[in-house]
Amino acid sequence: MEAEIDGFMLFLATERGLSAAYQLSVRQSLEALATHLEKQSLPLSDVGTDELTAFLAARKGDGLAASSLRITTVHLKIFFRWLAARGRLPMDPAEPLLSPRPEQHLPETLHPCEVKALLDSIDPNQPLGRRDLAMLELFYASGLRLSELCSVRLEGLDLDEGFIRVTGKGNKTRIVPVGGRARDSIAAYLTNERPQLVTKRTSSEVFISVRGTRLSPDRVRQIVKERAAFAGIEQSIYPHLLRHSFATHLLEGGADLRVIQELLGHADISTTQIYTHVDGARLKAVHKKFHPRG
Structure with a gap:
C-alpha cells in the first residue's frame, strides 16, 4: 500500500496543488489505515466498505474525536475514488461511507x-x-x-x-x-x-x-x-x-x-x-x- 499512498501524494501535490499541511494530514490518515490493514493481514485489493467501517470504528475506539473522524473519512473517500478511477481497484469501497455527525458544543458565555x-x-x-x-x-x-x-x-x-x-x-x-x-x-x-x-x-x-x-x-x-x-x-x-x-x-x-x-x-x-x-x-x-x- 505504500506505493499507492506515495502515488496519491504525488497526485495531490502536482495535479491538485494542495498544501504541504493538507498532504501531511492525508498521509497520516492513510498510513493509519495501512497499519490497521497490516495487522489484519488484509491486502488493499480485499478492502471493502465493511473493512473501512471497521477501521473508522477502531479509530473512534482509540479516542479520535468526531471532527477528526470526519476528516479521516474524507481522506479515505478521495483516496479510494482515485484508486478506482485509475483502475487499481474494481470499485470504490469508500463511496458508501457516511461521515460522523459533527459534535454540538454549546459556546460558553458570561453572565x-x-x-x-x-x-x-x-x-x-x-x-x-x-x-x-x-x-x-x-x-x-x-x-x-x-x-x-x-x-x-x-x-x-x-x-x-x-x-x-x-x-x-x-x-x-x-x-x-x-x-x-x-x-x-x-x-x-x-x-x-x-x-x-x-x-x-x-x-x-x-x-x-x-x-x-x-x-x-x-x-x-x-x-x-x-x-x-x-x-x-x-x-x-x-x-x-x-x-x-x-x-x-x-x-x-x-x-x-x-x-x-x-x-x-x-x-x-x-x-x-x-x-x-x-x-x-x-x-x-x-x-x-x-x-x-x-
Missing part, C-alpha cells in the same frame, strides 16, 4: 453581571487602561472576532454615527454598530492615550502597543486574561467568549436571529443557530432550579 464586573474593573486612569477598556468594550458591544479587532483601522471608525467597518472571514467587509459606552471608551482612548503610543512605525490600526505597533492576537488574548484575573473572574476568559456573550445576550433580549447573523458576519444562518441552543439550555437550567417540580 451580564460578569461582563459588567470585567469592564468596571478597568481603571482608565491607569497606564493603558483606556486602551484595554476600549478593546473589551468593543468586543462586547459589537461581537467582533479577535482578528477583526486587531485589524480595525482609524478610517473604519465612525463614532459620530456609531458604526465600525470590519473585514471578517473570506475578506468580507461588514458594518457593525458600536454601543454608546464603547464609543465613549474608544473616543477617550483615541484622544487621551493613543497619541502617546504613536511612533514613526505606527500605521492606522486603532489598537497599538507601547512600541506603537499593531497589537498581535496573542497579546490581545493575554490582555483579556490579565484583565479578567484582576476582576476576580475565575472562569477562563478569552476574546471569543465576549463574542459569544454578545450574541447570547442579544438573543435573550429578543433580537431576531437574522439580525444577529448579520452582526456576527456569519455566512450561514445554521452557524448562528447554535445560540438558540444556548438560550434553550439556559431556560431549562432556570426552570429546573426554580420550578417546584423541575
Whole structure:
C-alpha cells in the first residue's frame, strides 16, 4: 500500500496543488489505515466498505474525536475514488461511507453581571487602561472576532454615527454598530492615550502597543486574561467568549436571529443557530432550579 499512498501524494501535490499541511494530514490518515490493514493481514485489493467501517470504528475506539473522524473519512473517500478511477481497484469501497455527525458544543458565555464586573474593573486612569477598556468594550458591544479587532483601522471608525467597518472571514467587509459606552471608551482612548503610543512605525490600526505597533492576537488574548484575573473572574476568559456573550445576550433580549447573523458576519444562518441552543439550555437550567417540580 505504500506505493499507492506515495502515488496519491504525488497526485495531490502536482495535479491538485494542495498544501504541504493538507498532504501531511492525508498521509497520516492513510498510513493509519495501512497499519490497521497490516495487522489484519488484509491486502488493499480485499478492502471493502465493511473493512473501512471497521477501521473508522477502531479509530473512534482509540479516542479520535468526531471532527477528526470526519476528516479521516474524507481522506479515505478521495483516496479510494482515485484508486478506482485509475483502475487499481474494481470499485470504490469508500463511496458508501457516511461521515460522523459533527459534535454540538454549546459556546460558553458570561453572565451580564460578569461582563459588567470585567469592564468596571478597568481603571482608565491607569497606564493603558483606556486602551484595554476600549478593546473589551468593543468586543462586547459589537461581537467582533479577535482578528477583526486587531485589524480595525482609524478610517473604519465612525463614532459620530456609531458604526465600525470590519473585514471578517473570506475578506468580507461588514458594518457593525458600536454601543454608546464603547464609543465613549474608544473616543477617550483615541484622544487621551493613543497619541502617546504613536511612533514613526505606527500605521492606522486603532489598537497599538507601547512600541506603537499593531497589537498581535496573542497579546490581545493575554490582555483579556490579565484583565479578567484582576476582576476576580475565575472562569477562563478569552476574546471569543465576549463574542459569544454578545450574541447570547442579544438573543435573550429578543433580537431576531437574522439580525444577529448579520452582526456576527456569519455566512450561514445554521452557524448562528447554535445560540438558540444556548438560550434553550439556559431556560431549562432556570426552570429546573426554580420550578417546584423541575
